Amino acid sequence: MTTWISHRGYTKNATENTAKAFEDAIELGFDHLETDLRTTRDGHIVLCHDPELSRISAQTTTVNQLTRKELEAIKLIKGEPLLFFDEFIERYSHLNWILDIKPDSAEQTIRQLEHWMRDPKAEALLTNRARFLMWHPDHEVQVQRTIDNAFCLARDKACVRAGLSALVGAAALGVKAEQVYAIPPKLGGLPLLGAGLVKRYHKQNAKVIGYLPETLVEHEQALKAGVDELLTNHAHLMRDLSTKRG
Template sequence: MKIFGHRGYALRYPENTLVSFQAAVDAGADGIETDVHLTRDGVLVLTHDEEISRVSSGHGLCKDMTYEELLALDFGSWKDPRFTGERIPTLDQLLDLLEDTSLILNLEVKMGFPYYPGIEEKLLEKIRARNFLSRIIFSSFNHYSVAKIKALEPAALVAPLYMEALYEPYHYAETFGAGAIHPQAGLVEKSIVDACHEKNIAVNLWTVNRTEDALKAQDLGVDAIITDCPLELITALRS
């Protein structure tokens, strides 16, 4: 079972920053999960919320701000003063960090409110240009968005995110060619995992932070867990 760092190493570092991503790499994570938005001037940036006040020194919507405006803000001190000066990363910066590793990158496309016209095309253009397609999982709560990515690039691995029980999610995933499902932890049982695997559909759970939940996921045969505390779970499960 693979262990992915949720927003990097979000338990101990300011989420979705380069220091958090590097910490997940250093912890030995198999992959990194992050969230991608589009700025007003078309730059792909990584942060979770559409509105940035929770994790930065500013406020406003990503879609209404230029990259330079976002870059002027502090994205680290909210977590701890020692992270003062951490900036919002671009997708390119994270790809640079991962380029010489074998880590998988799970990109959650933020496509609820607000709406980012053309973000799927822009993401695919970037990922193809950087030769990262085989290492990317595109996920989203907006299933139209991941279905669009799959239609635009049949080789893309896409996964619907969901937080309520789906009836026979393996059949649902097949309707648009999803190669994985990303349910909230607790929404699957072994029969679902087994049925997914029979159809070559991976099951990746979020967000698993307790050792007992990670062990349960492992017993179910889950393919990966997404966690805020990669080092702690790697140590507990692989020691």
């Protein structure tokens, strides 16, 4: 059974990484959410993908230049406020998460997560509910020292190495056991995700995330290939494909 993961929530009627986007994804049946973590000027963790706010609001300021109070006053393009990590934890403690810790503020973000570890409830959530996507090996080491048993997904370069080795039939050289790798639906415009490729990862006791398919055909391709997880911007397709398969 493939686990579906909502990438920044469902954004048809909501701005990404907001409570509305996540609630809409949950309503469609998702129980696994992916989001992005950055740190404000005064040390609060906020859910935001880009370093600046221009894509999701009328503001052009960078997130780390503003305080939480200043960010709370900003309305995003569809009228919602930004969501902060303490709010995210409170709302979605019953779900599973992928936390993408952005590299330009990763050290500060991890230090703030360390404060959360002092709360037994938050510690349990970060240990049992969260997996982490890091973009630099030093940050991966930092988060694993901070959070016991922190699981970090394979970084981008590791995914490329694993993919190349699997494609040429030498998966043992690049695919590590117990790791989770992202594979896009296409490479150079050609279909990439296939059952044979995924089986090479599984033979090494690794797992595969189908990474951001865009079309219905690409989603079906990933499911047919046998991916373990599917990270998608198109949350409604989970319902549509489940109905179709049923």
